[in-house]
Amino acid sequence: MSGNERLEGIGMTSRRTRQRMLERLQAKGFSDVRVLAAMDQIPRHIFVDEALSSRAYEDDALPIGHSQTISQPQVVAVMTSLVIGDGVPPDNVLEIGTGSGYQAAVLSRLVEKVHTVERIEPLVRLARERFFELRLRNVQCKLADGSLGWPENGPFDAIIVTAGNDHVPDPLFAQLADGGRLVAPLGPDGEQKLTVVMREGDTFTATQMNDVRFVPLLKGTQS
Ligand code: SAH
Numbered sequence: 001m002s003g004n005e006r007l008e009g010i011g012m013t014s015r016r017t018r019q020r021m022l023e024r025l026q027a028k029g030f031s032d033v034r035v036l037a038a039m040d041q042i043p044r045h046i047f048v049d050e051a052l053s054s055r056a057y058e059d060d061a062l063p064i065g066h067s068q069t070i071s072q073p074q075v076v077a078v079m080t081s082l083v084i085g086d087g088v089p090p091d092n093v094l095e096i097g098t099g100s101g102y103q104a105a106v107l108s109r110l111v112e113k114v115h116t117v118e119r120i121e122p123l124v125r126l127a128r129e130r131f132f133e134l135r136l137r138n139v140q141c142k143l144a145d146g147s148l149g150w151p152e153n154g155p156f157d158a159i160i161v162t163a164g165n166d167h168v169p170d171p172l173f174a175q176l177a178d179g180g181r182l183v184a185p186l187g188p189d190g191e192q193k194l195t196v197v198m199r200e201g202d203t204f205t206a207t208q209m210n211d212v213r214f215v216p217l218l219k220g221t222q223s
Contacts, residue, residue, distance in 0.1 A: 003133065006046070012054035013045040021057040025077055032081040034089075038109035039077065044070075046130055047100040066120050066222075068215055070100040071162060075212060079103070082183045082196055082209070083158045084110050090157030094175065096146030097162035097217070101127030104139050107160070114139045115153045117146035121223045145220055149175040156180060164192045164214035173197075173204060185214040 009015065021044075022036050030036075045056035047070055052062050061069040071079075080103070083093065091112040095104050098118035104127070108114045116139065118124045124143045131139045142150065146161075147169035154175035161172070161184035168184055176182055176199050185192040194209040 007043055007133070009043060009045055009053075013043070013056060015040075015043075017057045018044065021059065021073055024059060025074055028074065030074065030077050030081075032077070034084065034110060035077050035080045035106070038080070038106050039073070041109050042102065042105045042134070044073065044102055046133065047102040047105070064100045064123070066123060068099055068120065068123065070102050071214075076103050076106060078210075079160060079162070079183055079194070080106055080110065082194070083107065083160050083181070085158075085181060090180070092153070092156050092177075094150055094154070094156040094159045094172075095162060096149075096159070096172070097214075098127045098141050099123060099162065101130045101139075101141070103160070103162055104141070105131065105134060105136055108136045108139045111158075112138065115150050115156070116141045117144050117150055119143070119145055119218060119221045121221065143221055147171065147217065147219065151175060158182070159184075161185070161217070162214060163217035164189070164212075165217040168197065169217075173199075185212045189216070 045053040048056050048062050059073050061072045064070050089111050093111050093114050095116040098116040104114050104116040149171040155177035157177050157180045159182040164185045180199050182197040186195040187193050192212050194212045197204050197206045
């Protein structure tokens with residue numbers, strides 16, 4: 001299969017199948033057309049193992065190895081919409097938990113720059129290959145403990161955390177720009193709520209949204 005055929009997909013990995021996924025999201029009430037257009041541009045089947053690619057357009061989380069998962073399309077849609085907000089989209093975005101790279105890829109179609117941090121080395125390598133294959137030149141990925149953020153590239157207009165924790169690590173608050181927003185699954189295991197934190201000066205205001213289930217935010221890196 002040529003690189004182009006792989007990207008375009010066929011049958012269960014075709015653009016038509018992807019569009020049906022988007023129609024199902026809309027049927028469930030998701031209506032942010034900017035996010036739907038971005039998700040139409042990014043072939044999700046490239047972000048899962050070939051053996052699972054026929055399931056890439058179902059609304060499910062899927063395993064990506066190393067006990068990690070690619071988030072459910074509906075969760076990616078909702079989080080992306082919260083990250084870009086209602087007005088002018090943020091310029092510089094930080095993601096903690098690259099995983100497959102899918103969430104970063106979708107965001108890259110909507111904002112100027114995406115910086116994404118992952119603690120598992122093989123996942124970083126695979127995600128970089130996918131960004132390269134899709135020519136997503138505004139995404140940078142590094143291996144690190146994302147609890148520390150990415151201070152050299154901050155401050156960030158928006159930060160998205162895609163691993164669950166009971167609190168936001170302090171360095172992330174410090175790297176959030178004034179007027180910026182942070183989206184994270186927060187709460188004890190099994191009771192996480194998607195939470196949006198807005199920063200105005202030194203005031204941080206949190207709003208809780210729907211229940212979600214993410215793999216845990218862990219310390220350190222792993223090769
Ligand atoms: N956004 C991903 C899905 C996230 S799965 C996607 O679109 O596919 C959560 C990811 O967070 C996992 O890959 C896990 O290894 C990573 N992770 C957990 N703790 C982390 C930390 N402290 N720093 C960076 N990445 C972390």
